[in-house]
Amino acid sequence: AQSVAQPEDQVNVAEGNPLTVKCTYSVSGNPYLFWYVQYPNRGLQFLLKYITGDNLVKGSYGFEAEFNKSQTSFHLKKPSALVSDSALYFCAVRDQKTSYDKVIFGPGTSLSVIP
């Protein structure tokens, strides 16, 4: 079965420090992976995606993610966290068993950047 796990419910990091939000996946075939961010009472915003190619994907707002096939992981990273990065982060994978673009979302990780 296709699934996405975000093992950390909450991540706290000091402003200026590097941040990592973890994601692992289980899919059959090649994975199509996404990261989204959600601010309070707002819709999700797309950050970045991995379809194929370079394992290090760069996205919006200085975020990047590293695809690791052997560890089935797609961790989100940023070299220097900002207070404004505090939000809810979702990892997602495209369900390749459907004929349409169904995306399975992880449970979300709440990121708090402490001033």
Added chain:
Amino acid sequence: SQTIHQWPATLVQPVGSPLSLECTVEGTSNPNLYWYRQAAGRGLQLLFYSVGIGQISSEVPQNLSASRPQDRQFILSSKKLLLSDSGFYLCAWSVQGYTEAFFGQGTRLTVV
């Protein structure tokens, strides 16, 4: 550029009343359209998706229905709301293919 509009932003409805939430997309043709519900500020549950006009598929059985009367219009409805229908409803669209989805700003529905 493409934009997605979803309204209203907030809604308080009594139990047993009808519901109609509307979502429209601009700047693209023949998008995939989705309705999600987010409960307790976390997990996203896919409710409905549509790959074309009049083509609606439901992911989970529920008190809600969806319609796509025009290419870029997606409507979420209910004839009689239940307390359990409360939540944050999100509309989204994507280009057909292996691409990301773009979300509306959401509707906070409270059934009282």
